[in-house]
Amino acid sequence: MEKIKIGLLGFGTVGQGVWKTIEMNRDELLKNTGLQISISKILINNLEKKRDIVPGAGVLTTNPEEIFEDDSIQIVVELVGGTDQAKSYLEKAIEKGKHVVTANKALLALYGKELTEKAETKGVQLRYEASVAGGIPILQSIQESLSANRIERIMGIVNGTTNYILTKMSREGVGFEDALAEAQQKGYAEADPTADVDGYDAAHKLTILAALGFKAGIDFQQVYREGIRRITPTDIEFAEELGYAVKLLAIGTEKEGKIELRVHPTFIDKDHPLAAVKDAFNAVFVEGNAVGELMFYGKGAGDLPTASAVLGDIIGVSQNLHHPHPQAYKLDFSNSAKTVVPMEDTQTAYYIRFMVKDRPGVLGRIASTFGGNGVSLSSVIQKGEGEGAVPLVFITHKTKESSVQKTIRQIKELEAVQEVANLIRVESLS
Amino acid sequence: MEKIKIGLLGFGTVGQGVWKTIEMNRDELLKNTGLQISISKILINNLEKKRDIVPGAGVLTTNPEEIFEDDSIQIVVELVGGTDQAKSYLEKAIEKGKHVVTANKALLALYGKELTEKAETKGVQLRYEASVAGGIPILQSIQESLSANRIERIMGIVNGTTNYILTKMSREGVGFEDALAEAQQKGYAEADPTADVDGYDAAHKLTILAALGFKAGIDFQQVYREGIRRITPTDIEFAEELGYAVKLLAIGTEKEGKIELRVHPTFIDKDHPLAAVKDAFNAVFVEGNAVGELMFYGKGAGDLPTASAVLGDIIGVSQNLHHPHPQAYKLDFSNSAKTVVPMEDTQTAYYIRFMVKDRPGVLGRIASTFGGNGVSLSSVIQKGEGEGAVPLVFITHKTKESSVQKTIRQIKELEAVQEVANLIRVESLS
Numbered sequence: 001m002e003k004i005k006i007g008l009l010g011f012g013t014v015g016q017g018v019w020k021t022i023e024m025n026r027d028e029l030l031k032n033t034g035l036q037i038s039i040s041k042i043l044i045n046n047l048e049k050k051r052d053i054v055p056g057a058g059v060l061t062t063n064p065e066e067i068f069e070d071d072s073i074q075i076v077v078e079l080v081g082g083t084d085q086a087k088s089y090l091e092k093a094i095e096k097g098k099h100v101v102t103a104n105k106a107l108l109a110l111y112g113k114e115l116t117e118k119a120e121t122k123g124v125q126l127r128y129e130a131s132v133a134g135g136i137p138i139l140q141s142i143q144e145s146l147s148a149n150r151i152e153r154i155m156g157i158v159n160g161t162t163n164y165i166l167t168k169m170s171r172e173g174v175g176f177e178d179a180l181a182e183a184q185q186k187g188y189a190e191a192d193p194t195a196d197v198d199g200y201d202a203a204h205k206l207t208i209l210a211a212l213g214f215k216a217g218i219d220f221q222q223v224y225r226e227g228i229r230r231i232t233p234t235d236i237e238f239a240e241e242l243g244y245a246v247k248l249l250a251i252g253t254e255k256e257g258k259i260e261l262r263v264h265p266t267f268i269d270k271d272h273p274l275a276a277v278k279d280a281f282n283a284v285f286v287e288g289n290a291v292g293e294l295m296f297y298g299k300g301a302g303d304l305p306t307a308s309a310v311l312g313d314i315i316g317v318s319q320n321l322h323h324p325h326p327q328a329y330k331l332d333f334s335n336s337a338k339t340v341v342p343m344e345d346t347q348t349a350y351y352i353r354f355m356v357k358d359r360p361g362v363l364g365r366i367a368s369t370f371g372g373n374g375v376s377l378s379s380v381i382q383k384g385e386g387e388g389a390v391p392l393v394f395i396t397h398k399t400k401e402s403s404v405q406k407t408i409r410q411i412k413e414l415e416a417v418q419e420v421a422n423l424i425r426v427e428s429l430s
Numbered sequence: 431m432e433k434i435k436i437g438l439l440g441f442g443t444v445g446q447g448v449w450k451t452i453e454m455n456r457d458e459l460l461k462n463t464g465l466q467i468s469i470s471k472i473l474i475n476n477l478e479k480k481r482d483i484v485p486g487a488g489v490l491t492t493n494p495e496e497i498f499e500d501d502s503i504q505i506v507v508e509l510v511g512g513t514d515q516a517k518s519y520l521e522k523a524i525e526k527g528k529h530v531v532t533a534n535k536a537l538l539a540l541y542g543k544e545l546t547e548k549a550e551t552k553g554v555q556l557r558y559e560a561s562v563a564g565g566i567p568i569l570q571s572i573q574e575s576l577s578a579n580r581i582e583r584i585m586g587i588v589n590g591t592t593n594y595i596l597t598k599m600s601r602e603g604v605g606f607e608d609a610l611a612e613a614q615q616k617g618y619a620e621a622d623p624t625a626d627v628d629g630y631d632a633a634h635k636l637t638i639l640a641a642l643g644f645k646a647g648i649d650f651q652q653v654y655r656e657g658i659r660r661i662t663p664t665d666i667e668f669a670e671e672l673g674y675a676v677k678l679l680a681i682g683t684e685k686e687g688k689i690e691l692r693v694h695p696t697f698i699d700k701d702h703p704l705a706a707v708k709d710a711f712n713a714v715f716v717e718g719n720a721v722g723e724l725m726f727y728g729k730g731a732g733d734l735p736t737a738s739a740v741l742g743d744i745i746g747v748s749q750n751l752h753h754p755h756p757q758a759y760k761l762d763f764s765n766s767a768k769t770v771v772p773m774e775d776t777q778t779a780y781y782i783r784f785m786v787k788d789r790p791g792v793l794g795r796i797a798s799t800f801g802g803n804g805v806s807l808s809s810v811i812q813k814g815e816g817e818g819a820v821p822l823v824f825i826t827h828k829t830k831e832s833s834v835q836k837t838i839r840q841i842k843e844l845e846a847v848q849e850v851a852n853l854i855r856v857e858s859l860s
Contacts, residue, residue, distance in 0.1 A: 017720075021578055021720045024580075024719065024720070025578060025579065025580055025719065025720065028577075028578070028579070028580045028645075029577070029578060031645060032577040032578075032645065033577050129575065135718075135720070135721035135722065135724065136724060137571045137574075137575030137576065137724075140570070140571070140574065140575045141567045141570070141571065141575075144567075144570065144742065144745070144746065145559065145567030145570045145571075145739070145742040146567065146738065146742065147458075147459070147462040147463050147741075147742065147745055148451055148455060148458070148459055148462075148737070148738055148741030148742055148744075148745065149455065149458070149738055150454075150455055150458045215458075215461060215462065271706075271708075273703075273706055273707075273727055276701075276703055276706045277703075278701075288738060289454065289455065289734075290447075290451045290454070290455065290565070290734040290735065290737055290738040290741075291565035291728065291729065291734070291735050291738035291739075292565065292728065292729045292732070292734070292735050293728060293729065294565065294566060294567075294726070294727065294728035294729075295725075295726075295727035295728065296724070296725075296726055296727075297703055297724065297725035297726075297727065298721065298722065298723060298724035298725065299721065299722045299723065299724075302722070304719075304720040304721070304722070305720065305721050305722050307578070307720055308576065308578055308579055308718060308720040308721035309575070309721075311578030311720075312574065312575040312576065312577065312578055314578075315574070315577055315578065316574065322753070323752070323753035
């Protein structure tokens with residue numbers, strides 16, 4: 001039995017989850033790992049605040065130095081969130097020779113390179129399984145089990161909030177605003193939902209997944225990002241009619257050193273395993289050149305699922321305390337001969353919905369514009385008739401983003417076209 | 431860079447897959463792991479046989495001692511299959527202080543305890559990721575990432591052959607024999623399909639999953655086992671009508687030290703992620719008391735997917751060559767205070783299809799017999815009419831196996847009942 005003492009920075013949902021899991025599974029932890037893990041110190045903001053969990057005397061502190069200066073603490077777990085404060089805490093912990101575990105995706109997406117280098121210089125471990133897809137062991141699988149593969153594609157539903165909203169819209173036919181309001185009421189979405197619904201959170205996670213999967217330095221700014229605010233019940237209905245589900249996907253691909261990185265709403269085939277991922281669940285689809293297609297499914301958030309991942313990291317760090325750490329965790333976020341393909345050069349299929357005046361010749365003029373730009377069409381749906389505008393929907397074959405954008409600019413100018421109501425990428429899975 | 435020399439026992443599909451993957455991903459392996467892995471020796475039966483892959487001079491051998499006696503070989507990979515020969519090979523390799531990797535589920539299900547003890551005594555590692563669900567990293571996830579959890583349920587589609595057959599029966603309405611014939615023709619099923627279609631293979635895998643997940647010594651003989659030969663298109667149609675898919679599931683649960691272990695055809699809700707697992711794919715659903723529900727999906731067989739897992743093990747072993755091995759891999763298959771619940775005491779819901787004469791009063795008498803044994807019913811479907819026998823289908827609520835079996839024995843005696851055509855368990859997922 002080895003005693004492991006940890007210091008927690010932050011005692012919110014996840015911090016309390018870690019506490020509860022250690023209490024609940026004390027016997028299992030000891031039996032499974034030979035470790036006796038205890039939380040020595042917890043950094044909080046306010047000692048007076050009422051808490052459901054009341055740690056013993058001297059455990060709670062408002063002074064981070066008490067954790068950094070405590071030589072008996074081997075592992076510091078950062079759960080304060082945000083980036084600036086969290087970064088300076090982690091740097092201090094590393095500076096003091098402590099191993100560090102974090103669940104902070106924004107921090108890693110922005111400063112993963114820097115923190116990895118610092119940890120390596122000081123000879124400590126940095127692990128962050130909980131930063132992507134909560135309790136799902138996707139990072140360890142990529143870093144260890146799949147390390148004999150060249151990873152060719154990563155495609156994930158990595159944001160539970162938007163998946164909850166899209167599932168609700170699809171199931172009940174409600175609009176985005178109503179679904180968001182319910183997600184907020186149920187605690188699935190924040191009061192300011194920007195990070196989730198505009199795709200920042202998913203883009204942070206894609207940055208981490210791509211860095212690990214493609215072993216490449218990824219600059220978060222290079223990830224194309226589009227959220228779900230523009231999705232309407234009409235689009236979801238058309239998707240269903242055409243045999244698709246609408247999901248916010250984080251997609252990373254690598255082909256011959258060229259990387260695509262994009263987060264956007266996507267039509268995916270209803271038979272694809274990702275289409276069956278409902279509500280706030282997460283799933284990550286990975287394709288390796290030996291293993292083929294894999295999918296990992298589970299809870300992407302919540303106190304105990306996230307704690308499961310944080311504790312998995314604590315255990316992993318503990319088992320490598322006394323000898324050189326596995327290379328998989330000395331990842332180089334930094335240099336790379338690989339290039340990120342600009343969005344205009346990526347190729348997907350597209351769903352495009354126009355609102356047009358119901359007049360003879362409109363379909364022909366639009367279709368010819370597609371043809372004139374070399375964009376070939378796989379489906380067309382024209383619906384309704386009458387004096388007002390009617391929807392006219394096209395699905396293209398796989399084509400270059402720039403060709404589609406150019407076509408749309410031209411079609412917009414046609415007199416009968418009232419609106420380019422939406423453009424949603426269609427992921428072809430072959 | 432560290433040089434790792436391995437010896438392969440066997441050079442069939444998986445062995446050649448390992449060779450191909452090392453060739454194909456040499457750069458990735460070195461970059462991801464710092465290891466230069468090479469195959470020094472390969473044990474085969476016949477040096478004259480024509481092979482697509484022709485290793486260099488002196489690599490192929492028909493004498494296993496050349497591998498056991500070669501001090502430069504650190505890891506022996508057993509891929510000969512079968513149990514007796516494979517066991518004696520692994521024992522010799524362990525005896526010689528070599529680390530061992532195997533993909534042999536039958537061997538582990540029957541002798542896992544013995545081999546684990548032997549490996550521990552000699553201070554070598556024994557890994558077997560590829561033995562369950564091929565390329566899916568389910569064992570490492572249970573052993574490492576999820577080790578802060580108490581695993582409460584494991585439920586898997588772990589046999590690709592039967593899943594292919596059931597998918598085909600469901601998609602095309604063909605019978606078992608026709609679907610099997612096609613599976614054999616396509617290479618998904620062996621000439622003698624017993625191990626797959628009668629559930630032995632799935633039961634072997636469940637033994638391993640349960641030993642690791644529940645940290646308990648499981649005797650393979652204690653796994654209840656029933657194959658898919660009795661499934662008919664009629665049952666599949668009723669399943670679909672009732673909102674279920676039919677899958678051969680390997681189910682393990684633990685509740686308060688009591689373990690259930692069973693492999694049988696199962697009705698599962700169409701909305702459950704396992705229902706979407708089609709063709710020869712595998713998936714394992716795991717429930718932990720912290721992480722909640724997880725599912726791992728991918729290819730359960732094939733040369734490269736299996737090689738991905740074998741190489742993952744080789745890498746894992748290599749990274750722990752020079753220091754104490756992680757406790758997770760020193761698993762104790764042997765002793766356990768946990769008891770396996772006898773099948774007659776397990777509780778599930780049931781689908782039961784009778785063939786009855788279409789006469790007044792039959793439904794009433796059968797329903798009363800259920801009631802008289804305390805078995806309550808949730809659905810009844812009566813179909814067709816006429817002189818011959820017509821199907822009468824019941825779905826029960828969750829109830830004890832012994833009560834259902836007793837009821838059925840009584841119903842069989844009723845004059846109007848021609849046949850108890852099938853009994854299939856229905857997994858309630860709450």
